[in-house]
Amino acid sequence: MRRLGGVLAAAVLCGTAAACTNTPPPPLVPKSEAPVITTTGPKVTEVVVGVDDVAGGYNPHSYAAQSPITTALSSLLLPSVFRPGPDGAPQLDRNLMVSAKVTKAEPFTVTYSIRKDASWSDSAPIAAEDFYYLWQRMRVEPGVVDPAGYRLINNISAREGGKVVEVSFGKPFPGWRSLFANLLPAHLLKDAPGTWSNVLSTNFPATAGPFQVRSLDEPRGEVVLERSDRYWEVPTTLDRVVIRRATHSAMAESLSKGDNQAALLRADAADVNLLKAVSGVTTKSVPRNEVVQVLLRPASEQLRDVKARKAIVASLDRDALIASGTQSGPSAQYRADSYVVPPSRTGYQPTITGNTLDPAAAEQLLTEAGYAKNGTEWQKDGKPLKLRIAAPEKAEPYVSLANRVKAQLQERGISSEVVTPNAEDLFSKQLVEKDVDIAVVPRVDAGDSAAGLASTYGCAGDAPDGATLSPQNPAGFCDRAIQADVDAALNGKVLLSEALARIEPQLRDQAVAVPLFQVVDLLGVLPTVSGVDTGAPLAGVLSEAPEWRRLDK
Template identity: 90%
Template structure:
């Protein structure tokens, strides 16, 4: 191959250097015989989707990067062994995989066979190193989505040039199909300068799917995806999908004029009414895999005492927080009355009822924790109680709810401040330390309920080989009394529904989390212009079905 490359390189050089040949240069074409260049050609078939933002940070495995645009792009540009079906259950993606199955019970081993023609957009094969890279990062990095399943893996090995991947677990893991979604191009990332926080921070170094990125312009707020010529399966009928940032009023106007064929927005009641009034536009709620929650962190010195956490919970008006966060939009119908399962997922059971506000109980608990009221504020040992509330910078509804919590606590005589670090700094650094008392952050569901329970409320531990300690959960919470149940659900010894029935009341008693609601976007579509544009499979995002979209008016 090196010899062949040298020959080709020499040929190219000779083609551009007069010294390589004695042949005369080709004659100039007379102007009268010059070819006519026209600007007409086949019309590009595209669908334009309006969105709230196309902000950077596109790593679907990082809590800091969660957004509809991250979900949309990863569903089209990154390969996954399994994808959610219409019922939400994982289904083998045969565009990528030949097979994936449990091949040994002891030790628990899953074998993945990747199609030989499956490759990244730079022609590198999709292979075992991509599985290995994601495993290493997911078990070691803080602020990742549902790492518990990855921490059960002991080893990953490869056969047949990396196209057969054998994953060996230390314990059985019935939820193994939820792992390795949205594989990343390890050959480009594993030795790249920087840290995990830089992975996909501004774009996609390589993709693998029916579309590729033609342009990603954050300042202009536009992403253009076009049909990938390197895709090994049936090509999409669309030439292009354009994702364009706009205000809600501009989205509505573009839909009414037909300039946009769809729009996806976090809507309030007014937005819902505006879209419904546009002739021929149909609307539908699209739940994200994201539940807004208030974490009261035992890792914080001020909230280490469960009495203090209960006092703060009793000082909060949960109903008012839900109302302010949903603004009577689609999310209002998706109250999160469970600590683990999102309202839109199968298996959701309400375990929380009523409001949390109880001013008398809050005062009693603060007194029992050693605080006394001096004037309008609570003090201990002559020092006023002041809490730090954190929410990711510029992320709504999180920042708005954090400020609402500050007002509610002030009404109870509890002083606080709201800080809004960058999402990356919050999840990777600040929530691994003790400075933050309350965090208004998403609980993100990656598809397996047992893994979500273990990731959100399980104790931190060592990696299976003892090399890398597992990062703690965002709350810094650990209760040995429930850890055995969490482990039993994760390894399939006990049904996860039975474990949730026992564990959720104990989580409530620890006052570590106040779930509020699931974030739900509103999809508006012009069915006279397009077909196939729908909500998509549960949690896969609207664009997950883009390869099947059709433009009707061209």
């Protein structure tokens, strides 16, 4: 009775309290029947790709930033007028462009019509100022990839609110389709503090593609890209692409557990076997757009004499360098026996035969160059021959190969030291000045081999308006005897193959470069995804990410 009385009293109090409000009291719900509150939303469909590194910067136009992650991010986040097709030939990107065509022969003029709905992620239109900004920077900045085509441009004008761009050239340029790839957001960069080296150094200030950056955490080694709501074309199939740094053994483990769906790594023979051992994984070779080379710089005081350069080449065991750099991985099948065209490109013709090592010739050439053997070292005017070999900091296989070059030269009595400055300092300063004798660096293919020839081996010249001296090539090389052929190939007066037949033997005689091999990555893919493949030639694996699908979701 006491318990019943307590219940009735509580009921009276509750009723009285309820009478003081406009709403009835909540119903009493047994604990076992209480609703479950959840915070999980729709399941995210994503593909996780393991990579060697995600380190910046991310400017695809800078030698210092060349890497698979730069290629991957620029292909998804930056707009390009043309993109490589399945055969490597440039195809107009109609997601960005209405048209692009030659509209006048004299002066040579190309007119670009940009889609009116194409815009950056901050809603600014993609327009003529983006073309203008890239042109201005590419023709005057040191350490940029293939600037020769941009240096031919005389003027850029615009109409229809900047959506129609007219580019006039001083000379014909058949390779014009290679220009204006990976446009940059000029409205954010043109007045930004700092220099060209800061452009895309840590992130993307604005993007214009099917994906946008959700997070870019370099210390953690992870980049998360998500479907862009501002993209004006068909949205991506996936919600998200995650690019995650890992060791090779961790990549294999993640694939075996299904945590990763793909892996892209610079592999040796052991890594090839490691991925092949993972159940269900398909592996393919993916050539990068870079060829490893040893540059002997005529700009250097000690290597100004061609006999000295020839002696250095004769002191190098090229076959051993290639074997050391490739480690029997996928790159071993892409030996670079040409000074200009990469092995994976259409038009590649081997012109270098045999090994370079010839100790007797090296001694004779050094003697003819004025050096004498004093004990175990070579000297001239009482000073030892000591060379400075540079490679970009922490970049492989370049640093390891620089040390191999040092060891080979030491065997011939030639002293040297290896320095590894950060990539930006190396390409923008040290290779512009004269304090590096030898550089183990990439030669990058930006899409047009004639422009690559002119950018790598052409003489420096004035900018089109005569205001600024165009930066020299990385070797500081200029040979007026071949310049006419270089210009003729660039302007389309002769076929590139005809020009190279005359130029490459002269490059060999000038001993300015020793090409080694094209860097080739290994792609491993699980059957739980479709569309993850090698991509168009030199475009990178992630260039096709908008079409990727998860089959297990």
